[in-house]
Amino acid sequence: MAPAEHDVDASATHLYFTDVHNRRLRTVDFDTGVITTIAGGGPDDPGDGGPATCATFSTHPMRVRLDAAGHIFVTDAHQNRVRRIDAQTRIITTVAGNGDEAYRGDGGPATEAALTVPHDARFDRAGNLYIADTRANRVRKVDAATGMITTLAGTGEAGYAGDGGPAVAAQLDGPLALDIDTAGNIYIIDTDALRLRRVDAATGLITTVAGCGDMGPTESGIPAVEAKFGRPRDVKLIADDCLYLLDGNNASLMRIDLATGLVHVIAGCNVSGFAGDGGPAADAQMGHPYSMAIDPAGNLYFKDCTNRRIRKIDAATGIMSTFAGNGERGWTGDGGPALDASLGIG
Template identity: 40%
Template sequence: MKIGMPCDAFVSLQSVAVETILSISVVLLVVIGFPLGVVAQDLTLAPSPTAFVLPGAAELAATPVSLDVASLNNKAADEGFSAGVSTASIFTVAGTGDLGFAGDGALATRAHLWFVAAVAVDVEGNVFVADSFNNRIRRVDARTGMITTVAGVGYQGFSGDGDLATEAKLNSPGGVALDSRGNILIADTFNHRLRIVDHRTGIISTLVGSGIQGSNGDDGLAIRTQLSEPTGISVDPAGNILIADTGNHRIRLVEKATSLISTLAGTGTPGFSGDGGAGTGAQLNGPTAVAADGEGRVLIADTFNNRVRRLDIRTGRIATIAGTGEQGFGGDGALASKAELMEPSGVAVDAKGNILIADTFNNRIRQVDHLSGMITTVVGVGTRGSSGNGTRALSAELNNPAGLTQDALGNIVVADAGNHRVLRVIAGAQ
């Protein structure tokens, strides 16, 4: 199937043929407005060129580049991001905005990325980037601002288990997360696996998935199960791994203590149903992101249902907390359940329990207040584009934001996917 659209076309995934709408390959291509004539199922990416160091990298490395966010009037960590949203501004963490691969060993702001699908931040503030179409995971050092590849040789494929992650082949990784030890978890999307990089040795191995695309394996060992184009991944406070098993329209959990896998939500049949009932009896439609709120609940970006849903682990029940199911934009200042979303593909929870949503095709980041249930826009003016450093968050243009998270100070870190860059949104920045 060909994606027939110009680079700047605003195309809803709902217009794609039924048999491919739920393929994450189409998700990735359409989100960035991929050029006319690309074949989604048979996308073959040229190998990334050898990493090079930009001219003057040594001098650049010696230049202070990190923004002193601690000195800013940043109330986000204690009061939720909305406390400083009126004065929040955006700053580039990585990426020039030009697609491609370049820049390892130099400043991240001068590097080239190619479709940033997801981001994660460790306790030291280092940012990990799923540089999807470069088939790499890259790391931005919090102290120096330098970028390096930590997983992926740049060639699309599968190889490398048991060896250094930098020598392994990945296949369009769509998710990245960190466990409590600092190990890197990778949703190796088209390899239908979840892989892990040991933080001490740099060795990569498969943690979940046999590599065969399918849906079998519940209640067995995670390594033997079948996944279908997994994207979003998260780790709950107990160390269990949550997986958005996108092509299977399910949310799955790998128990830390036993390495057994089970389904938390989704029947495996795409559609919408089940609110108020058991998550395992509910229909999801291409979920692409998942997050735990620390109180025994799981948030799900139910992408093609234009909703965010919440599953209570204790009761097993699922409900919609944002989105009517109608595709569009509306509802700011009202209950989130009455709002319209457009294929949300990122979800996160802050320290207060507020829910952050990457409202992808509305080019906005929205927040649901944990007390009132009201939804507001916290980043993005709603038009597709690119804005520079220091732009007020509510005036900024985004280009199909995907994954998002928060750093230790409560600032939002966004995968600005269509702009091939990573942004930090700092509340209270002057």
């Protein structure tokens, strides 16, 4: 079975993640370590306008993101929507997508537009929402002031082309994940092109930051544009000059220094497995890592899909540990320690 696709995000008090096979959004309290379900598990009706715990997600609620106000956004991929859970009321609504699997609606309200299996959504500092419209091979933008949707990058034709030119005239191939720096530059995991690409906020031009397009393991200390990837899955900026990249098939976490352009493997050893808890992350094994989050202290959390766990790399020590999940596939453990819970993530 292919690894599940899902995401994590962190606030000052909780880690949030989509429990994909259970069609739920769950959270772990950093202080107590207790796991709870906060959305999903409802009847067949999607549940918009009601409590999030009564809502239904598709078979793949892909990624969860928090905005500056603490509202929770979930890309409900196979319902072709981006959904919002209010931080105070916990009411769920749709903010983009009408449920149709198609590409249309640019220039109109985002809620009336069609998306094609969106996998990620991110906010810039102005509150604009960017959506990885994955099977449409595009990145789309929802204007914070008007709610109107447009295309930022991609022609819709799957491929790798257009570097150095306008992003809207470039080809993307399965854009899977996004991140945005403080200047508004957008980083795109162009997963089937085996590359990380960047759209300049000032010029709208697209370039490649990492990846040569060849599949395979990469080495530390080489230029990022020469790196091989197995299957890039997520990108996370830790500063405007440094980012992390998760490579699923190579079972590794990389750091890319944007000032020098060099890539370094900092976790995983290009061997899929489960080993290394309690030791240096560089010596640990993981299985198809998919997505990651960073808490305010700089600790990194990622989904270890094959092993059905969420694992943690301590910012101060570099030590790897398991944060949630007992390794069994299922839906158990709400109200108890996250380490004892069964997760539907692999």
